[in-house]
Amino acid sequence: SLQPSEITVSQGADLSVVGVGFCPQDNVVRLDDYPFQGVVVSPNEVRVKLGPNVLGGTYQVGVQNSNGQRFGVVLRSDLRVHNGCPYNCSGNGYCNGLTDRCVCSAGYTGADCSQSNQSVCPNGCGGNGICDTQNRRCICLHGFIGADCSQRGMTCLNDCSRHGKCDTNTGTCKCSFFHCGNDCSKRWPLCR
Known part of the structure; x- marks a missing residue:
């Protein structure tokens, strides 16, 4: 039977379901009602690859044999599938693994951090301010002024x-x- 646990995996990763007494025909891993063809690698492990079509979310995990019979699953594990961030934040930020959202570096915006603020705010705020993308204006750091924060003052x-x-x-x-x-x-x- 499966051991109770909570695990997190990335979309497209291999998932190892650990239990006791798996047989070679116990090769179907179910995430909620979705079956995935698995491979029994030992009497204690079934491995399955989660393809890109598995959406982020939390699933109940179960195992059944190739004939559709449930394999003595007494306890089910919760599986959180982590999709990651779009385009890995385009190299212009980092991915918040809890929310699967990009946190963009200064000078970039958008869901995947691919849009440069320089096209939204004048001169990209000259590196001396933060671009307010909603109002399309620079908020200058202390000691800098001007529409593009390029002047000292x-x-x-x-x-x-x-x-x-x-x-x-x-x-x-x-x-x-x-x-x-x-x-x-x-x-x-x-x-x-």
């Missing part, structure tokens, strides 16, 4: 609330005549 709090001018040398706002505060958000007469 300081940003001002809340962009001076659009009621002043930012001094990029100091990172302070110079408010218009009727506004005051660190970010020029207060309006006259609150400025007194």
Whole structure:
């Protein structure tokens, strides 16, 4: 009978089902209701190759003989098939094995990390910022400014609330005549 366990395998990998007393005719491994032709390699192991058509998910594993009779399976094992990430993240990121999703490196986006952010954000944010792909703009790292984060300078709090001018040398706002505060958000007469 099969021993209870939880195992994880990659799509297309060999799966070894370990049990006790397998006979040569006990060669059909079932993942839920899907049969796969296996090979009995010993009285304690049946091996089967999981093809690319096996989708990611969790399956109950069972063994039966070539005549369709169940082979004394008392306990079933849970098998998690891991599909991996699309195109191995195109070499531009790494695969999160728990979610089968790519985590893209800086400068790349998309389900398979194949799209360059440089085409989405100006100049790829110059290596000094992070591309906000939804809004198609750069979020500059501290000490860099500009649409493509290529200029050295300081940003001002809340962009001076659009009621002043930012001094990029100091990172302070110079408010218009009727506004005051660190970010020029207060309006006259609150400025007194």
